[in-house]
Amino acid sequence: MKVKLPIGSIILMLVFLIGGTLIMAFNVPGNFWNLGTGPWIIGYLGYIFLVAAAIYHAVKE
Amino acid sequence: MSATTQYFIIIILYFVAMLGVGFIFNRKVSSDMDYFLAKDKLGPAAIGFSFSATQMSGSTYLGAVGQCKVLGYNFIPAAIASASAPWFSYILVGDRMRKVSSRLKSVTLSDVFEARYGKSSSLISVAIIIIASIPMIAAQLKAAANSFEVLLGIPYWAGLLVFGGIVILYTVLGGMFAVAWTDLIQGIIMIVGFAILAPVAVSAAGGFSQMHAAYAQINPAGMGFTGVMPLLWVVSGFWVYGFFQIGGSPASTTRFLITSDDKTLKKALVYSVGFQSFIYICFTLIAIAAGVLLPALENTDMTVPMLMQNLLPPIVGGIVLAAALGAMMSTIDSILLMTGSLVTNNIYVKMMHGESNSKKGLTISRVVTLVIGLLGLVVAINPPASVLWIVTISFSLMASAFTFPLMLGLWWPKCTKAAGTAGIIGGAVACVFWYVMGYVQFQSFSNWPLGIWPAIFGGVVSLIICVVVSLFTKKPSQEVIDVFFDDILIKD
Numbered sequence: 001m002k003v004k005l006p007i008g009s010i011i012l013m014l015v016f017l018i019g020g021t022l023i024m025a026f027n028v029p030g031n032f033w034n035l036g037t038g039p040w041i042i043g044y045l046g047y048i049f050l051v052a053a054a055i056y057h058a059v060k061e
Numbered sequence: 062m063s064a065t066t067q068y069f070i071i072i073i074l075y076f077v078a079m080l081g082v083g084f085i086f087n088r089k090v091s092s093d094m095d096y097f098l099a100k101d102k103l104g105p106a107a108i109g110f111s112f113s114a115t116q117m118s119g120s121t122y123l124g125a126v127g128q129c130k131v132l133g134y135n136f137i138p139a140a141i142a143s144a145s146a147p148w149f150s151y152i153l154v155g156d157r158m159r160k161v162s163s164r165l166k167s168v169t170l171s172d173v174f175e176a177r178y179g180k181s182s183s184l185i186s187v188a189i190i191i192i193a194s195i196p197m198i199a200a201q202l203k204a205a206a207n208s209f210e211v212l213l214g215i216p217y218w219a220g221l222l223v224f225g226g227i228v229i230l231y232t233v234l235g236g237m238f239a240v241a242w243t244d245l246i247q248g249i250i251m252i253v254g255f256a257i258l259a260p261v262a263v264s265a266a267g268g269f270s271q272m273h274a275a276y277a278q279i280n281p282a283g284m285g286f287t288g289v290m291p292l293l294w295v296v297s298g299f300w301v302y303g304f305f306q307i308g309g310s311p312a313s314t315t316r317f318l319i320t321s322d323d324k325t326l327k328k329a330l331v332y333s334v335g336f337q338s339f340i341y342i343c344f345t346l347i348a349i350a351a352g353v354l355l356p357a358l359e360n361t362d363m364t365v366p367m368l369m370q371n372l373l374p375p376i377v378g379g380i381v382l383a384a385a386l387g388a389m390m391s392t393i394d395s396i397l398l399m400t401g402s403l404v405t406n407n408i409y410v411k412m413m414h415g416e417s418n419s420k421k422g423l424t425i426s427r428v429v430t431l432v433i434g435l436l437g438l439v440v441a442i443n444p445p446a447s448v449l450w451i452v453t454i455s456f457s458l459m460a461s462a463f464t465f466p467l468m469l470g471l472w473w474p475k476c477t478k479a480a481g482t483a484g485i486i487g488g489a490v491a492c493v494f495w496y497v498m499g500y501v502q503f504q505s506f507s508n509w510p511l512g513i514w515p516a517i518f519g520g521v522v523s524l525i526i527c528v529v530v531s532l533f534t535k536k537p538s539q540e541v542i543d544v545f546f547d548d549i550l551i552k553d
Contacts, residue, residue: 001550003546004550043137043141050148051334
């Protein structure tokens with residue numbers, strides 16, 4: 001028995017979880033305003049991804 | 062006018078407003094169904110803010126800010142994961158629960174478990190939720206009473222009784238209407254509170270760049286993701302606070318039962334994610350600033366109250382305090398309502414064959430809500446030390462037990478009745494086992510073998526049990542397949 005899955009959102013979730021994990025595990029080079037690139041992404045920029053993903057689901061799925 | 066008087070004015074106005082909402086909606090509630098769900102009577106903003114305000118508790122404003130002050134960016138993955146929790150919950154569970162619960166006329170999460178996995182799973186889930194919920198209520202009450210003690214000089218027991226009495230009263234009177242609307246108001250105050258404190262704290266710490274330079278001097282290991290805590294601790298916190306909220310926050314998950322409309326729930330998701338994202342960005346800034354401004358503060362639960370006292374004029378600080386109280390109230394009222402609905406619906410109506418959707422059911426609902434609130438108050442009189450870890454243990458227990466049985470129950474037709482029940486039990490047992498192992502190794506409930514969070518260990522055990530047991534036990538009936546999967550099965 002196969003079911004219809006929200007494929008787009010599942011892909012985005014995997015990007016979030018796996019991508020986030022890799023950023024934590026490996027030191028991403030760069031430093032902006034005394035903060036490394038990894039903390040910039042996880043601490044601030046990653047929220048843009050989240051909001052966009054939520055809007056994507058609301059509009060497209 | 063003294064600072065304390067100004068705090069009192071804001072807090073009293075806030076309490077009066079919350080009670081007012083309770084009294085207003087008391088008139089709208091005519092049955093236990095209205096009381097617990099306000100079915101199809103709430104819009105997306107109320108649902109979205111209520112979901113998020115329930116998830117974000119006193120531990121967000123007090124405990125977690127304090128932890129983040131100490132751990133720095135080692136803790137930040139847990140923060141963005143928390144903001145992602147509504148995204149995982151709504152998409153992986155919310156919409157499916159909305160559809161299934163409309164067909165089943167479900168009132169509680171345990172109703173969904175019962176329909177999918179049978180009565181045993183429902184009773185076990187009721188027991189786990191009640192056991193986990195009373196300490197969570199107590200933790201929020203403790204956080205509020207501690208704040209009153211520090212900022213207003215009110216004795217702990219008095220703060221407990223006043224704060225606890227107010228939230229119990231408006232919940233008993235107004236049910237889900239009062240809970241959702243107070244959650245919306247509290248959510249707005251939470252946004253305003255953090256929107257005020259974050260820039261003020263960052264500015265006091267020297268601005269964004271200087272603040273980070275200063276923090277790096279105080280806690281260099283806190284400028285990256287590891288150093289204070291091991292990588293596995295950080296990564297598993299990232300997974301736990303996001304994905305595992307699916308099972309770990311049944312009081313929030315109940316919001317998916319409120320509406321039968323697809324568009325309403327999707328809009329609510331955007332409200333939730335937007336709201337939580339804003340809060341956690343501010344949370345990060347406030348925590349790092351606190352690391353610079355209050356490096357020697359030992360009671361980390363008092364980080365936000367001390368920043369308020371040091372940086373803000375009292376009237377403005379009162380708004381921030383109201384925001385923190387709002388976070389605690391929104392969690393308590395949702396847990397009270399959820400546990401009340403479980404006892405009334407799953408025990409009184411289903412086990413004892415009482416009347417549903419009736420005035421008698423409504424009276425029983427209110428009495429049960431009151432009793433559970435009072436139990437929380439009793440536990441809060443002499444609770445354990447850290448708010449954050451009380452909440453985390455309760456959350457981990459539920460996350461371990463419910464996440465995969467719920468997800469698989471809604472998406473995998475081959476997950477059997479025996480597997481779901483075994484998964485709930487196995488997950489809970491595994492979580493407790495991991496906490497015990499951590500205590501044996503470290504004499505602490507906040508350190509675990511290999512740094513792996515108990516919710517992850519318990520959740521994985523639950524998943525394995527669900528899959529393996531499904532392979533060897535009787536397949537779900539066609540009736541279950543029709544109710545749960547009719548709209549998503551791909552027909553050959």
